[in-house]
Amino acid sequence: MATTQAQRAALFNTLTELMGQDDAETLTEQLPPGGWDTMATKDDIKVLGATLTAALAETNAAMAVGFANAAEERAKIITAFTTAIADTNTAMAAGFAHATEERAKLHTSIADTNTAMAAGFAHATEERAKLLAAMAAGFIHATEERAKLHASMAAGFIHATEERAKLLAAMAAGFAHATEERAKIITAFTTAIADTNTAMAAGFAHATEERAKIITSIADTNTAMAAGFAHATEERAKIITSQARHLYVMVATIVMATASIWIALFVAPAV
Numbered sequence: 001m002a003t004t005q006a007q008r009a010a011l012f013n014t015l016t017e018l019m020g021q022d023d024a025e026t027l028t029e030q031l032p033p034g035g036w037d038t039m040a041t042k043d044d045i046k047v048l049g050a051t052l053t054a055a056l057a058e059t060n061a062a063m064a065v066g067f068a069n070a071a072e073e074r075a076k077i078i079t080a081f082t083t084a085i086a087d088t089n090t091a092m093a094a095g096f097a098h099a100t101e102e103r104a105k106l107h108t109s110i111a112d113t114n115t116a117m118a119a120g121f122a123h124a125t126e127e128r129a130k131l132l133a134a135m136a137a138g139f140i141h142a143t144e145e146r147a148k149l150h151a152s153m154a155a156g157f158i159h160a161t162e163e164r165a166k167l168l169a170a171m172a173a174g175f176a177h178a179t180e181e182r183a184k185i186i187t188a189f190t191t192a193i194a195d196t197n198t199a200m201a202a203g204f205a206h207a208t209e210e211r212a213k214i215i216t217s218i219a220d221t222n223t224a225m226a227a228g229f230a231h232a233t234e235e236r237a238k239i240i241t242s243q244a245r246h247l248y249v250m251v252a253t254i255v256m257a258t259a260s261i262w263i264a265l266f267v268a269p270a271v
Helices: 005-019 021-029 042-159 161-218 223-270
Strands: none
Touching: 005 021, 042 161, 042 223, 161 223
16 A cells, blocks of 8 residues: 555654654654555566567567568569569560661662762753754754855856756745744753753752651651761752753754854845
8 A cells, every 4th residue: 555645744743752863863764665566576567578489479479570571572663673674674675676767768868869879960961962862863964055055155156147046046935944944843852851951850859858867767766867868869950950051052053053054045035
């Protein structure tokens, strides 16, 4: 049973009368503050130790289970992460292989385009050579015909004025026919040049469009090819300019030759 404060005071007073105040204080201080029933015994400590040991064992068991679960989850996470990385690497490898294949196809397409363009340029050069040969042959034939015409005119002048008049009349008819034929030739030549220019322009436009698509698709990875195409474009422009100049020179030569023939024909009767 717990000791009350009144009981403590009475005991202290009694001890003071019997032993003195100092001894009474010393003895009173040895009493427990709440009574002996509130003090822990050795048995209480043993029970508490057993309880703490059991609780600690349970805690250690729970921690072991938790660590085991954490290790298992960690293994699962590592396995999933490893699998995801392997899948990603596989997908990336497949993507790189596909990109390499597409790049090879693109190179093949470029090679085919270059071959076709080279063949087209070769054909255009061959056609130009044929045209120049035909024009040269025409100039030779015109010179021969002019020589023959001059001989015939000289013979006509020797015969008589009447023959000269007939010859002048025939010449007038010939000039009209020649003018008509010349107009037809110029029209046909102009049409042929226009058709050739149209075909070449369409071909160059198509080639430029294809080249633009190719440059757009590989501009970030192959700037050297872009520079090569730019150089090819510059060379093509030079070729077109050179061909245009040749055409202008040819037309001017034809006009000058025709004018010379007219002048010669008009001047010859007066001689």
